[in-house]
């Protein structure tokens with residue numbers, strides 16, 4: 001058993017989620033900002049890869065005081081459990097995700113992670129060990145389910161999203177498509193990694209919703225079960 | 227003076243236009259096939275980069291007999307002028323674009339193109355020389371305008387599209403967004419090349435139209451003049 005997993009990303013019209021320098025850029029606007037805050041507050045946990053932590057240093061907290069209050073009123077922590085997928089324990093001990101806002105944190109590492117790094121991280125987060133060189137995502141999702149996580153939001157980056165798709169672990173994809181062009185053959189995209197080669201392996205999606213938001217589009221796709 | 231330039235591409239939900247092996251894959255369906263044939267027939271010329279010719283060997287002809295007949299009735303060639311942007315004259319002399327269907331062809335090369343290659347290509351196409359190592363696209367567009375081309379369709383790939391955006395030569399972007407995930411950090415995207423680094427350099431778009439087509443979305447963006 002695993003949680004319902006949905007990926008949320010903001011990409012440019014040409015399918016980039018940041019510049020080739022991996023610098024975070026403003027792709028969406030205010031309406032999408034509020035939407036992302038809402039779907040975050042509705043999730044039990046939110047997950048990112050270490051690449052995103054190192055590039056953007058996000059806190060992944062719920063920004064709206066009203067939404068935080070609603071969570072508290074429902075007997076929940078103010079913020080969803082924040083999870084970093086971090087095979088080698090490279091999360092900086094002073095990363096915002098470990099310090100800003102209240103609530104649980106999990107750093108998921110592999111057996112490759114140096115003991116010292118793991119010990120340092122245990123000061124600020126629960127550390128889950130699984131997988132040989134990279135994090136065993138399926139095992140992690142099962143562990144999260146055991147801990148009561150039913151709805152998991154994945155915020156990127158493209159390397160983590162790739163493995164989730166490759167292993168058939170994504171239920172829904174939500175993309176804000178911004179009205180800009182970023183370009184760059186080396187710029188991060190929603191799904192990086194090795195990529196699929198054969199058409200029969202491509203995950204097939206079904207559009208749930210496609211609406212205008214800010215100056216762009218919000219598209220929600222359900223991943224078809226195979 | 228240059229023609230109105232619009233780019234048309236088919237991309238996956240995660241912004242890929244083929245697999246990392248650069249193998250052409252079916253991204254769109256039958257409705258988009260008919261749409262592309264129609265916008266091709268409405269264009270005076272259609273342009274691709276040599277990368278696309280080598281990967282896909284497209285003929286770029288108008289497929290519908292009715293549309294070809296309409297063009298003839300209007301006193302035009304059956305097919306728009308087909309143009310390859312090919313700095314070093316690598317277009318294979320037996321490429322489909324040089325042989326299939328009637329109408330003019332132009333191979334645009336740079337001064338780097340070997341004389342022999344240029345001579346071989348002149349058997350099948352008009353060869354336009356411009357630019358030191360890569361093709362001078364602005365000069366080429368001006369030459370096409372002089373030859374009467376008012377509406378130019380660009381079919382890819384991502385390297386050519388990048389240079390056109392970088393040089394401010396794109397007026398409209400049309401993308402069919404298919405409901406599949408291809409993935410791959412090295413898979414071609416709508417805009418490859420170096421990519422923009424600074425937000426102030428990002429071309430800004432305005433959505434003209436966003437509608438469902440086949441099992442995906444057709445989005446048309448106007449490029450804002452700066």
Ligand SMILES: NC(=O)c1ccc[n+]([C@@H]2O[C@H](COP(=O)([O-])OP(=O)(O)OC[C@H]3O[C@@H](n4cnc5c(N)ncnc54)[C@H](OP(=O)(O)O)[C@@H]3O)[C@@H](O)[C@H]2O)c1
Pocket residue numbers: 008009010011017018019021022023024027048049050051052053055056085086087088089090133134135136137155156157158159160161163164188192
């Ligand atoms: N626009 C948006 O919505 C958005 C959202 C998020 C991120 N981003 C951008 O995305 C970029 C970062 O993405 P990224 O692809 O470099 O990194 P990422 O996906 O955030 O993290 C990937 C890293 O996670 C670790 N990992 C451990 N186990 C893994 C597994 N089973 N599968 C996949 N990864 C595993 C690996 O590092 P180890 O080998 O060290 O374990 C891997 O390199 C940044 O430029 C950021 O700005 C954009």
Ligand SMILES: NC(=O)c1ccc[n+]([C@@H]2O[C@H](COP(=O)([O-])OP(=O)(O)OC[C@H]3O[C@@H](n4cnc5c(N)ncnc54)[C@H](OP(=O)(O)O)[C@@H]3O)[C@@H](O)[C@H]2O)c1
Pocket residue numbers: 234235236237242243244245247248249250253274275276277278279281282311312313314315316359360361362363381382383384385386387389390414418
């Ligand atoms: N899904 C779709 O809609 C679609 C459409 C088309 C293509 N594709 C895919 O795109 C891929 C090919 O794209 P690509 O990026 O490799 O190649 P490309 O954009 O078709 O061609 C780029 C090449 O054109 C030449 N060139 C000369 N002058 C240039 C200039 N000023 N600016 C840019 N390029 C110039 C360069 O080669 P030289 O150095 O030799 O001159 C350059 O490498 C294939 O995988 C194909 O399947 C997909």
